[in-house]
Amino acid sequence: MRILVLGGDGFCGWPTSLHLSARGHDVTIIDNFARRETDVELGAESLTPIRLLDERLDAWKGLTGRTIGFRHVDVARDYEGLEGALAELRPEAIVHFAEQRAAPYSMKSPRHKRYTVDNNINATNNLLCAMVEVCPDAHLVHLGTMGVYGYGKARGLMIPEGYIGATLRSGGVEADVEILYPPDPGSIYHMTKTLDQLLFQYYAKNDGLRITDLHQGIVWGTSTPETDLDERLINRFDYDGDYGTVLNRFLMQAAIGHPLTVHGVGGQTRAFIHIRDTVRCVELAATTPPRRGDRVRILNQMTECHKVRDLAAMVSGMTGVPVEHLPNPRKEAAENELVVQNAGLLGLGLTPTRLSDGLLHEVIAVAQRYADRCDPSRIVCTSTWVKPHPAARQAAE
Ligand code: USQ
Numbered sequence: 001m002r003i004l005v006l007g008g009d010g011f012c013g014w015p016t017s018l019h020l021s022a023r024g025h026d027v028t029i030i031d032n033f034a035r036r037e038t039d040v041e042l043g044a045e046s047l048t049p050i051r052l053l054d055e056r057l058d059a060w061k062g063l064t065g066r067t068i069g070f071r072h073v074d075v076a077r078d079y080e081g082l083e084g085a086l087a088e089l090r091p092e093a094i095v096h097f098a099e100q101r102a103a104p105y106s107m108k109s110p111r112h113k114r115y116t117v118d119n120n121i122n123a124t125n126n127l128l129c130a131m132v133e134v135c136p137d138a139h140l141v142h143l144g145t146m147g148v149y150g151y152g153k154a155r156g157l158m159i160p161e162g163y164i165g166a167t168l169r170s171g172g173v174e175a176d177v178e179i180l181y182p183p184d185p186g187s188i189y190h191m192t193k194t195l196d197q198l199l200f201q202y203y204a205k206n207d208g209l210r211i212t213d214l215h216q217g218i219v220w221g222t223s224t225p226e227t228d229l230d231e232r233l234i235n236r237f238d239y240d241g242d243y244g245t246v247l248n249r250f251l252m253q254a255a256i257g258h259p260l261t262v263h264g265v266g267g268q269t270r271a272f273i274h275i276r277d278t279v280r281c282v283e284l285a286a287t288t289p290p291r292r293g294d295r296v297r298i299l300n301q302m303t304e305c306h307k308v309r310d311l312a313a314m315v316s317g318m319t320g321v322p323v324e325h326l327p328n329p330r331k332e333a334a335e336n337e338l339v340v341q342n343a344g345l346l347g348l349g350l351t352p353t354r355l356s357d358g359l360l361h362e363v364i365a366v367a368q369r370y371a372d373r374c375d376p377s378r379i380v381c382t383s384t385w386v387k388p389h390p391a392a393r394q395a396a397e
Contacts, residue, residue, distance in 0.1 A: 001025050001026070001092045001093055001286065001287065002025075002026045002028075002089065002090060002091050002092050002093075003020050003025045003026065003027050003028075003091060003092065003093045003094070003095060003286060004027075004028050004029075004030055004085075004086070004089060004091040004093075004094045004095065005017045005020070005027060005028070005029050005030070005095045005097065006030045006031070006075055006094065006095065006096045006097060006098035006123075006127070007030075007031060007035075007096070007097030007098035007099070008027075008029030008030065008031055008068075008070075008095075008097070009029060009031040009033060009035065009036070009053050009056075010031070010035050010097055010101075010236070011035075011101075011219070011235065011236040011238065011275075012097055012143060012219065012275070012278055012279075013029070013031070013095075013097040014056070014227070014235055014236070015223075015224040015226060015227050015235050015275055015278070015279050016095060016097070016278065016279045016282050016283075017029050017068055018060065018068075018224065018226035018227060018233065018279075019224060019226055019279035019280070019282075019283060020095075020279075020282070020283055020286070021060065021064075021066045021068050021226075022064070022066070022225075022226050023283055025283075027068045027069070028068065028069035028070065028071065028085075028089055028091075029053070029057075029068060029069065029070045029071075030070075030071050030072075030073050030075065030082075030085060030098070031053065031070070031072070031073075031098070032072065032073065032074040032075070032098075033053075033072075034074075034100070034119070035236075038105070038243075042105075042240060042242055042243075042378070043375070043378070044239075044240035044242070044243070044375060044378040045373065046236040046237055046238060047237040047238070047239050047252060047366075047367060047370050047371075047373055047374055048222065048234045048235065048236065048237040048366065048370050048373075049231075049234065049370065049373065050234060050235070050236055051232050051234070053070060054070075055232055056232060056233060057070060059230055059232035059233055060233060063229055063230055063233075064229075069089075071085045071089075073085055075098045075123040075126055075127060076098070076118065076119045076120075076122040076123040076126065077122070079126045079129070079130065082126055082127065082130050083130040083133060083134055086130050086131065086134045086135050086138075087134045087135075090135060091135060091138050092137075092138055092139065093138060093139045093140075093141060093286040093287075093289070094127070094131070094135075094138050094139070094140050094141070095141045095143075095282055095286060096123075096124065096127060096140060096141065096142045096143065097143050098123045098127075099119065099120040099123055099124070099143075099192065099193075099196075100115065100116045100119050100120055100189065100192075101189065102189060102242050102243045103147070103186070103187035103188075103189045103190060103330075104187075104241060104242045104243075104329070104330075104381055104383035105189070105242040105243065105383065106187055106188040106189035106192075107187055107188060107189075107383050107384070107385055108242070108383045112188075113188045116188050116189055116192055117188065117191075117192055117195075120189075120192035120193070120195075120196070121192055121195055121196070121199075124142070124196045124199050124200075125199055127140070128140070128199055128200075128203040128207075128209065131203075131207075131209055132203065132207045132209065136207065136208070136209065137210070137292065138210075139210045139211075139212065139286065139289035139290075140200075140209060140210065140211045140212070141212045141214065141282060141285050141286050142196065142200070142211065142212070142213050142214065143214055143216055143282075144193050144196065144197070144213045144214055144215045144216065144298075145190055145193045145215055145216055146159075146215050146216065146217045146270070146271045146300065146302060146340070147185055147186060147187070147189075147190035147193065148181075148183050148184075148185060148190060148193050148194045148197060148215060149181055149183065149184060149215070150183070150184025150185070150186065151186075151268070151269065151270065151332075151333065151336045151338050152269070152336045152337050152338045152339070153182075153184070155337050156337065156339060157339065158339045158340065158341050159181065159300070159338070159339065159340045159341060160181060160341050161215075161298050161299055161300050161341050161342075161343070161344050162180060162181060162213065162215070162296070162297075162298025162299075163178050163179065163180060163181065163295075163298065164178070164179060164180075164181045164182075165177070165178050166178070166179050180197060180201070183197070186330070186331070186332055187330075187385070196213075197213065197296075200213055200296045201295075201296055204294070204295060204296045205295075208292045208293050210289050210290050210291070210292055210294065211290070211296045211297070212285045212286075212289070212290065212296070212297045212298075212299065213296055213297070213298045213299075214281060214282070214285060214299050214301040215298060215299070215300050215301060215302075216273060216278065216301040216302065217270060217271030217272050217273050217300075217301065217302030217303075217305075217340075218245050218246060218247065218270050218271065218272050218273070219245060219248075219272075219273055219274070219275050219278055220245070220247040220248050220251075220272055220273075220274055220275070220355075220363070221248070221274040221275040221276065221353075221359060221362075221363055222235050222236070222237045222248065222275060222363060222366055223235055223275070223362070223366065224275060224276050224279055225276075235275070237252070237366060237367070237370070239252040239253075239367070239374060239378075239379065240375075240378040240379065241378060241379060241380055241381035241382055241383065242381070242383060244379075246270070246308055246311065247272065247311055247315075248363060249261065249379075250311060250312055250315045251315060251360060251363040251364050251367060252363075252364075252367040252374070253321065253379065254315050254316075254318070254319040254321040254364055254367075255364045255365075255367035255368045255371055256367070256368075256371050256374055256376070257321055258321070258376060258379055259321065259322050259323065259324035260312045260315060260316060260321060260322070260323045260324065261324060261326055261379065261380060261381070262308055262309055262312045262323055262324065262325050262326065263308070263326055263327075263328040263329065263330060263381070264325065264326075264327070264328035264334050265309065265325065265334055265335070266307060266308040266309025266310075266312060266323075266325065267307060267308070267309065267333075267334050267335030267336065268307065268308045268332060268333070268334075268335075268336060269305055269306065269307045269308075269336050269337060269338040270305065270306065270308070270338065271300070271302035271304070271305050271338060271340050272302060272303065272304055272305070272306060272355070273301060273302050273303050274303070274353040274359065276353050277301075277303055277350060277352060277353050278301065280350060281299075281301045281345050281350055284345060284348040284349055284350060285297075285299060285345070285348070288348055297344075299342075299344035299345050300340050300341060300342045300344065300345075301342075301345060302340055302342055303342065303350075303352035303353065303354065304352070304354060304355065305338045305339070305340060306355070309323075314355075314360075315360070318357065318360065318361075319364070326380065326381075329381050329382070329383060329384045329385060330384075330385045331385040331386050332385075
């Protein structure tokens with residue numbers, strides 16, 4: 001298939017592009033290098049030394065003989081550039097990763113909140129708009145998030161794949177309907193993905209676009225069989241308080257002997273998936289498009305659920321590095337249960353990669369190899385969800 005990967009230079013986009021190319025697809029990456037610019041803004045680089053995209057693509061060609069194309073387009077700001085690229089490349093599938101993906105980053109300041117909303121919503125709307133104009137039969141595969149659902153509304157209630165049956169009561173009339181599971185985002189970033197959902201519903205209904213929304217859990221691990229081929233293909237490893245995600249952070253902290261940074265009591269239960277499974281899921285989804293006129297297909301892209309404190313205890317048990325409970329910078333439930341339906345991707349053939357000692361040690365080994373690149377001052381999360389009320393700030397002054 002001819003597949004475009006928007007955001008193909010990022011943490012999920014790069015290994016996905018390699019996997020799709022290895023599977024024989026004709027892949028072109030579209031990216032604006034925003035993520036690399038954010039490294040400079042935050043003064044926190046990937047722990048692993050990622051190469052420039054040109055070098056990555058040359059290395060892939062040299063090692064495998066396969067070519068991955070590239071177009072430098074800012075999907076959120078350059079509508080004409082995007083439409084032109086779609087018209088020229090005539091994709092059969094478009095994988096959309098071109099969004100700001102970190103919750104703490106999205107909560108840092110008014111500028112970060114506004115950037116995250118402007119960027120993510122414009123990127124998605126520009127893409128949908130351009131698809132209607134130039135490639136209405138292409139299949140859009142979007143990377144959404146489990147965070148659109150919130151993390152459990154009632155004990156034991158399974159989070160379905162996007163839709164739930166509901167009875168509406170109003171004006172003495174009752175109607176049984178199927179609705180999008182009521183969204184409950186916990187950050188500006190997660191909110192942008194709930195807004196994306198409405199854009200998808202509209203464009204599927206009005207224009208018959210074929211859309212799959214993959215609601216992904218927290219990714220752990222850093223390498224895939226393709227990124228392991230050569231150091232020039234190495235994937236990002238975010239460890240800092242803004243972009244690092246929880247399990248990779250714990251593994252990296254263990255690698256350098258930093259106490260494991262559990263927020264609050266660590267009773268937060270979240271869904272997880274290994275990066276190897278991310279890339280497989282995207283291919284499974286891309287190659288099985290819904291039919292034109294179908295409703296948006298929503299699949300939960302996760303393989304297992306864990307509590308943050310259990311992960312910390314496991315990593316601590318493996319390595320002897322102590323756990324430290326820090327005040328939680330986020331506004332989130334201290335404890336929650338989470339049960340998630342994921343039959344869709346299993347039905348398409350996903351064989352889950354489970355948390356195992358071997359794979360956890362593999363991440364620790366990567367972190368140890370590049371430990372000298374870590375800036376320990378960037379580890380603790382400093383982005384807070386709730387700012388003191390202006391009156392309280394004044395009183396304190
Ligand atoms: N946490 C800690 N200690 C840390 C870092 C995080 O206790 O050092 C806690 C957080 O408070 C939170 C949980 O771990 O309760 C998860 O945090 P995270 O940073 O690993 O994940 P999150 O901010 O939810 O976002 C990540 C990705 C995002 C994706 C999402 C999937 O950055 O792109 O959409 O995971 S999900 O969480 O299922 O919504």
